[in-house]
Amino acid sequence: MKLGLSIGYSGAELTLPVEKVLLAERLGFDSVWTAEAYGSDAISPLAYLAAVTERIRLGTGIMQLAARPPVSAAMAAGTLDALAGGGRVIAGLGVSGPQIVEGWYGQPWGKPYWRIRDYVAIMRKVFARKEPVAHAGREISLPYTGPGALGVGKPLMSILHMDARLPIWLGTGTEANVKLTAEIADGWLPLGFVPRLMPTLRPWLEEGFRRAGGHKGFANFEIQARAEVAITDDVRGALAGMKPRVALYVGGMGHRDKNFHKEMMIRRGFGEAAQRIQELYLGRRKDEAVAAVPDEFCDEMSLVGPVARIRERYRAWADCGITGLTLVTDQPEALELMAKIAGASPRT
Incomplete structure:
Protein backbone atom coordinates (compact mmCIF):
# COMPACT_ATOMS: atom_id res chain seq x y z
CA MET A 1 0.00 0.00 0.00
CA LYS A 2 1.21 3.50 -0.83
CA LEU A 3 2.03 5.81 2.05
CA GLY A 4 1.47 9.53 2.32
CA LEU A 5 2.57 12.12 4.85
CA SER A 6 0.20 14.82 6.07
CA ILE A 7 1.66 18.20 7.04
CA GLY A 8 -1.74 19.91 7.19
CA TYR A 9 -2.07 23.67 7.48
CA SER A 10 -0.09 26.04 9.68
CA GLY A 11 -0.82 27.49 13.08
CA ALA A 12 -0.07 31.09 13.97
CA GLU A 13 3.40 30.82 12.43
CA LEU A 14 4.20 28.96 9.22
CA THR A 15 6.87 26.31 9.53
CA LEU A 16 7.41 23.49 7.06
CA PRO A 17 8.73 20.15 8.36
CA VAL A 18 11.19 19.85 5.49
CA GLU A 19 13.41 17.26 7.15
CA LYS A 20 10.39 15.05 7.85
CA VAL A 21 9.28 15.32 4.21
CA LEU A 22 12.79 14.48 2.98
CA LEU A 23 12.86 11.47 5.32
CA ALA A 24 9.52 10.30 3.96
CA GLU A 25 10.82 10.58 0.42
CA ARG A 26 13.97 8.61 1.29
CA LEU A 27 11.83 5.92 2.92
CA GLY A 28 9.77 5.48 -0.26
CA PHE A 29 6.62 7.40 0.68
CA ASP A 30 4.43 8.10 -2.34
CA SER A 31 2.98 11.51 -1.41
CA VAL A 32 2.96 14.51 0.91
CA TRP A 33 -0.26 16.41 1.65
CA THR A 34 -1.05 19.96 2.65
CA ALA A 35 -4.39 21.47 3.67
CA GLU A 36 -6.06 24.84 4.11
CA ALA A 37 -8.75 26.30 6.39
CA TYR A 38 -8.64 30.06 6.95
CA GLY A 39 -4.93 30.84 7.20
CA SER A 40 -2.13 29.28 5.16
CA ASP A 41 -3.09 28.04 1.70
CA ALA A 42 -2.57 24.53 0.37
CA ILE A 43 -0.58 25.31 -2.79
CA SER A 44 2.27 27.60 -1.72
CA PRO A 45 3.96 25.16 0.72
CA LEU A 46 3.99 22.49 -1.99
CA ALA A 47 5.83 24.85 -4.35
CA TYR A 48 8.58 25.15 -1.76
CA LEU A 49 8.66 21.39 -1.23
CA ALA A 50 8.79 20.81 -4.98
CA ALA A 51 12.13 22.60 -5.02
CA VAL A 52 13.72 20.44 -2.33
CA THR A 53 12.30 17.03 -3.28
CA GLU A 54 12.69 14.90 -6.39
CA ARG A 55 10.05 12.20 -6.60
CA ILE A 56 7.38 12.35 -3.91
CA ARG A 57 3.93 13.34 -5.19
CA LEU A 58 2.56 16.68 -4.00
CA GLY A 59 -1.10 16.63 -2.99
CA THR A 60 -3.57 19.18 -1.71
CA GLY A 61 -5.79 17.65 0.89
CA ILE A 62 -7.76 19.73 0.20
CA MET A 63 -8.03 22.95 -1.83
CA GLN A 64 -11.33 24.53 -0.83
CA LEU A 65 -13.57 25.18 -3.81
CA ALA A 66 -14.68 28.57 -2.54
CA ALA A 67 -11.08 29.75 -2.19
CA ARG A 68 -10.51 30.14 -5.92
CA PRO A 69 -12.39 29.84 -9.20
CA PRO A 70 -11.88 26.49 -10.94
CA VAL A 71 -9.62 27.99 -13.60
CA SER A 72 -7.48 29.48 -10.84
CA ALA A 73 -7.22 26.10 -9.13
CA ALA A 74 -6.22 24.55 -12.46
CA MET A 75 -3.64 27.30 -13.04
CA ALA A 76 -2.15 26.79 -9.57
CA ALA A 77 -2.01 23.00 -9.89
CA GLY A 78 -0.64 23.15 -13.43
CA THR A 79 2.01 25.70 -12.50
CA LEU A 80 3.05 23.70 -9.45
CA ASP A 81 3.31 20.54 -11.53
CA ALA A 82 5.50 22.31 -14.09
CA LEU A 83 7.78 23.59 -11.32
CA ALA A 84 7.98 20.07 -9.87
CA GLY A 85 9.05 18.55 -13.18
CA GLY A 86 5.70 17.11 -14.24
CA GLY A 87 3.61 14.16 -13.15
CA ARG A 88 3.89 14.87 -9.43
CA VAL A 89 0.83 16.92 -8.46
CA ILE A 90 -2.53 15.68 -7.19
CA ALA A 91 -5.24 18.34 -7.15
CA GLY A 92 -7.29 17.38 -4.13
CA LEU A 93 -10.52 19.38 -3.83
CA GLY A 94 -13.29 19.75 -1.27
CA VAL A 95 -16.20 22.03 -0.46
CA SER A 96 -15.31 22.84 3.20
CA GLY A 97 -18.39 23.98 5.17
CA PRO A 98 -20.90 26.83 4.95
CA GLN A 99 -19.38 28.79 7.84
CA ILE A 100 -16.06 29.06 6.03
CA VAL A 101 -17.52 29.33 2.52
CA GLU A 102 -19.82 32.21 3.41
CA GLY A 103 -17.97 33.65 6.40
CA TRP A 104 -14.38 33.59 5.16
CA TYR A 105 -14.66 33.57 1.38
CA GLY A 106 -17.88 35.54 1.02
CA GLN A 107 -19.29 32.95 -1.38
CA PRO A 108 -22.77 31.41 -1.35
CA TRP A 109 -23.01 27.84 -0.09
CA GLY A 110 -25.31 27.04 -3.02
CA LYS A 111 -25.59 23.43 -4.16
CA PRO A 112 -22.29 21.70 -3.35
CA TYR A 113 -23.03 18.63 -5.48
CA TRP A 114 -23.44 20.70 -8.63
CA ARG A 115 -20.59 23.04 -7.70
CA ILE A 116 -18.23 20.07 -7.43
CA ARG A 117 -19.41 18.70 -10.77
CA ASP A 118 -18.99 22.06 -12.54
CA TYR A 119 -15.65 22.74 -10.88
CA VAL A 120 -14.08 19.45 -11.92
CA ALA A 121 -15.45 19.71 -15.46
CA ILE A 122 -13.93 23.16 -15.90
CA MET A 123 -10.56 22.13 -14.50
CA ARG A 124 -10.42 19.19 -16.88
CA LYS A 125 -11.15 21.50 -19.81
CA VAL A 126 -8.30 23.78 -18.73
CA PHE A 127 -5.88 20.86 -18.49
CA ALA A 128 -6.96 19.34 -21.82
CA ARG A 129 -6.54 22.52 -23.94
CA LYS A 130 -8.75 21.06 -26.67
CA GLU A 131 -10.60 24.33 -27.16
CA PRO A 132 -11.22 27.65 -25.39
CA VAL A 133 -12.88 26.93 -22.06
CA ALA A 134 -16.64 27.42 -21.95
CA HIS A 135 -19.05 25.77 -19.56
CA ALA A 136 -22.78 26.05 -18.97
CA GLY A 137 -23.21 24.66 -15.47
CA ARG A 138 -25.82 24.56 -12.74
CA GLU A 139 -23.56 26.47 -10.30
CA ILE A 140 -20.63 27.78 -12.37
CA SER A 141 -20.63 28.99 -15.96
CA LEU A 142 -17.94 30.41 -18.22
CA PRO A 143 -17.99 33.05 -19.58
CA TYR A 144 -19.80 34.75 -16.72
CA THR A 145 -23.10 36.35 -17.71
CA GLY A 146 -24.73 36.93 -14.32
CA PRO A 147 -25.41 40.10 -12.33
CA GLY A 148 -22.87 42.84 -12.96
CA ALA A 149 -21.53 41.28 -16.16
CA LEU A 150 -20.62 43.56 -19.07
CA GLY A 151 -21.37 40.73 -21.48
CA VAL A 152 -17.97 40.90 -23.17
CA GLY A 153 -16.36 37.80 -21.65
CA LYS A 154 -14.90 35.30 -24.10
CA PRO A 155 -13.73 31.70 -23.79
CA LEU A 156 -9.96 31.43 -23.44
CA MET A 157 -7.37 28.65 -23.59
CA SER A 158 -4.52 28.25 -21.12
CA ILE A 159 -1.23 29.68 -22.33
CA LEU A 160 0.65 27.14 -20.24
CA HIS A 161 0.50 23.61 -21.62
CA MET A 162 -0.39 21.55 -18.57
CA ASP A 163 -0.58 17.81 -18.00
CA ALA A 164 -3.88 16.88 -19.64
CA ARG A 165 -4.20 13.97 -17.20
CA LEU A 166 -3.30 15.85 -14.02
CA PRO A 167 -5.21 13.84 -11.39
CA ILE A 168 -8.14 15.37 -9.54
CA TRP A 169 -9.16 13.78 -6.26
CA LEU A 170 -12.14 14.73 -4.13
CA GLY A 171 -12.51 14.88 -0.37
CA THR A 172 -16.10 13.77 0.27
CA GLY A 173 -18.18 11.84 2.80
CA THR A 174 -21.89 11.92 2.00
CA GLU A 175 -23.45 9.19 -0.11
CA ALA A 176 -24.31 11.48 -3.03
CA ASN A 177 -20.87 13.05 -3.13
CA VAL A 178 -19.00 9.75 -2.74
CA LYS A 179 -20.89 8.43 -5.77
CA LEU A 180 -20.02 11.64 -7.61
CA THR A 181 -16.37 11.22 -6.66
CA ALA A 182 -16.22 7.75 -8.15
CA GLU A 183 -17.93 9.04 -11.28
CA ILE A 184 -15.85 12.13 -12.09
CA ALA A 185 -12.60 12.01 -10.07
CA ASP A 186 -9.37 10.04 -10.25
CA GLY A 187 -9.14 9.41 -6.53
CA TRP A 188 -10.90 9.81 -3.20
CA LEU A 189 -9.87 11.37 0.10
CA PRO A 190 -12.58 9.87 2.34
CA LEU A 191 -13.76 11.90 5.31
CA GLY A 192 -13.48 10.00 8.59
CA PHE A 193 -12.67 6.66 6.99
CA VAL A 194 -12.09 3.55 9.08
CA PRO A 195 -11.69 0.05 7.61
CA ARG A 196 -14.98 -1.35 8.93
CA LEU A 197 -16.92 1.19 6.85
CA MET A 198 -15.78 -0.17 3.48
CA PRO A 199 -18.69 -2.65 3.08
CA THR A 200 -21.05 0.34 3.30
CA LEU A 201 -18.96 2.59 1.06
CA ARG A 202 -18.10 0.08 -1.64
CA PRO A 203 -21.60 0.05 -3.23
CA TRP A 204 -21.55 3.86 -3.37
CA LEU A 205 -18.26 3.76 -5.25
CA GLU A 206 -19.48 1.01 -7.55
CA GLU A 207 -22.54 3.08 -8.44
CA GLY A 208 -20.29 6.01 -9.30
CA PHE A 209 -18.13 3.80 -11.51
CA ARG A 210 -21.26 2.54 -13.24
CA ARG A 211 -22.39 6.09 -14.00
CA ALA A 212 -18.96 6.87 -15.47
CA GLY A 213 -19.15 4.00 -17.92
CA GLY A 214 -17.17 0.81 -18.33
CA HIS A 215 -13.73 2.39 -18.14
CA LYS A 216 -13.68 3.03 -14.39
CA GLY A 217 -13.33 0.72 -11.44
CA PHE A 218 -11.24 -0.01 -8.37
CA ALA A 219 -8.30 -1.01 -10.57
CA ASN A 220 -7.80 2.56 -11.84
CA PHE A 221 -9.09 4.61 -8.92
CA GLU A 222 -7.08 5.62 -5.85
CA ILE A 223 -8.44 5.75 -2.31
CA GLN A 224 -6.24 7.52 0.22
CA ALA A 225 -7.34 7.24 3.85
CA ARG A 226 -5.76 9.00 6.84
CA ALA A 227 -4.54 7.75 10.20
CA GLU A 228 -2.63 9.17 13.14
CA VAL A 229 0.40 7.08 14.11
CA ALA A 230 2.34 7.05 17.38
CA ILE A 231 4.71 4.48 18.84
CA THR A 232 4.07 4.47 22.57
CA LEU A 303 -2.41 3.29 14.69
CA VAL A 304 -1.05 3.92 18.17
CA GLY A 305 0.67 1.80 20.78
CA PRO A 306 3.65 -0.54 20.91
CA VAL A 307 5.13 -1.71 17.62
CA ALA A 308 3.39 -5.09 17.81
CA ARG A 309 -0.01 -3.44 18.27
CA ILE A 310 0.54 -1.12 15.31
CA ARG A 311 1.61 -4.04 13.11
CA GLU A 312 -1.46 -6.05 14.06
CA ARG A 313 -3.93 -3.20 13.58
CA TYR A 314 -2.38 -2.17 10.26
CA ARG A 315 -3.70 -5.39 8.69
CA ALA A 316 -7.28 -4.10 8.71
CA TRP A 317 -6.20 -1.01 6.74
CA ALA A 318 -4.11 -3.01 4.29
CA ASP A 319 -6.91 -5.51 3.61
CA CYS A 320 -9.92 -3.17 3.38
CA GLY A 321 -9.52 -2.03 -0.24
CA ILE A 322 -7.86 1.37 0.04
CA THR A 323 -4.79 2.04 -2.11
CA GLY A 324 -2.98 4.47 0.19
CA LEU A 325 -2.73 5.67 3.77
CA THR A 326 -1.70 9.19 4.75
CA LEU A 327 0.04 9.32 8.10
CA VAL A 328 -0.21 12.05 10.71
CA THR A 329 2.77 11.81 13.06
CA ASP A 330 5.54 13.81 14.67
CA GLN A 331 7.75 10.75 15.13
CA PRO A 332 10.49 9.96 12.57
CA GLU A 333 10.58 6.44 14.00
CA ALA A 334 6.87 6.04 13.18
CA LEU A 335 7.58 6.92 9.54
CA GLU A 336 10.37 4.34 9.49
CA LEU A 337 8.17 1.68 11.06
CA MET A 338 5.27 2.28 8.70
CA ALA A 339 7.58 2.19 5.68
CA LYS A 340 8.75 -1.27 6.77
CA ILE A 341 5.26 -2.53 7.54
CA ALA A 342 3.81 -1.27 4.25
CA GLY A 343 6.74 -2.53 2.18
CA ALA A 344 7.76 0.87 0.83
CA SER A 345 10.77 0.94 -1.47
CA PRO A 346 13.42 3.25 0.01
CA ARG A 347 15.58 5.36 -2.27
CA THR A 348 19.09 4.04 -2.77
Missing part, protein backbone atom coordinates in the same frame (compact mmCIF):
# COMPACT_ATOMS: atom_id res chain seq x y z
CA ASP A 233 3.41 2.24 25.56
CA ASP A 234 0.70 4.68 26.69
CA VAL A 235 -2.20 3.94 24.34
CA ARG A 236 -4.75 5.87 26.37
CA GLY A 237 -2.43 8.88 26.52
CA ALA A 238 -1.99 8.82 22.76
CA LEU A 239 -5.75 8.66 22.25
CA ALA A 240 -6.24 11.52 24.69
CA GLY A 241 -3.87 13.61 22.57
CA MET A 242 -6.19 13.18 19.59
CA LYS A 243 -9.35 14.27 21.37
CA PRO A 244 -8.95 18.08 21.30
CA ARG A 245 -8.88 18.06 17.50
CA VAL A 246 -11.89 15.73 17.34
CA ALA A 247 -13.81 17.99 19.73
CA LEU A 248 -12.88 21.07 17.68
CA TYR A 249 -14.08 19.58 14.40
CA VAL A 250 -17.16 17.76 15.66
CA GLY A 251 -18.15 20.50 18.08
CA GLY A 252 -17.03 23.73 16.49
CA MET A 253 -15.92 23.33 12.88
CA GLY A 254 -19.30 23.96 11.34
CA HIS A 255 -22.76 25.26 12.15
CA ARG A 256 -24.94 23.49 14.70
CA ASP A 257 -27.21 22.30 11.87
CA LYS A 258 -24.53 21.71 9.20
CA ASN A 259 -21.36 20.04 10.41
CA PHE A 260 -19.94 17.29 8.19
CA HIS A 261 -17.57 16.07 10.90
CA LYS A 262 -20.42 15.60 13.34
CA GLU A 263 -22.42 13.79 10.65
CA MET A 264 -19.42 11.54 9.98
CA MET A 265 -19.19 10.67 13.66
CA ILE A 266 -22.87 9.78 13.66
CA ARG A 267 -22.41 7.55 10.58
CA ARG A 268 -19.67 5.72 12.42
CA GLY A 269 -22.11 4.85 15.20
CA PHE A 270 -21.21 7.49 17.78
CA GLY A 271 -24.34 9.62 17.47
CA GLU A 272 -24.90 10.17 21.18
CA ALA A 273 -21.31 11.24 21.72
CA ALA A 274 -21.39 13.53 18.67
CA GLN A 275 -24.45 15.37 19.96
CA ARG A 276 -22.96 15.72 23.43
CA ILE A 277 -19.62 16.99 22.12
CA GLN A 278 -21.32 19.65 20.00
CA GLU A 279 -23.54 20.81 22.86
CA LEU A 280 -20.58 21.13 25.21
CA TYR A 281 -18.31 22.80 22.69
CA LEU A 282 -20.84 25.37 21.56
CA GLY A 283 -21.65 25.97 25.24
CA ARG A 284 -17.99 26.98 25.73
CA ARG A 285 -17.34 23.90 27.89
CA LYS A 286 -14.46 22.78 25.70
CA ASP A 287 -12.63 20.68 28.27
CA GLU A 288 -15.79 18.68 28.86
CA ALA A 289 -16.27 18.33 25.09
CA VAL A 290 -12.77 16.88 24.81
CA ALA A 291 -13.45 14.46 27.65
CA ALA A 292 -16.66 13.32 25.93
CA VAL A 293 -14.79 11.98 22.89
CA PRO A 294 -14.81 8.16 23.18
CA ASP A 295 -11.48 6.31 23.19
CA GLU A 296 -12.94 3.84 20.68
CA PHE A 297 -13.68 6.60 18.17
CA CYS A 298 -10.04 7.71 18.17
CA ASP A 299 -8.57 4.23 18.35
CA GLU A 300 -10.24 2.89 15.22
CA MET A 301 -8.98 5.78 13.08
CA SER A 302 -5.38 5.58 14.29
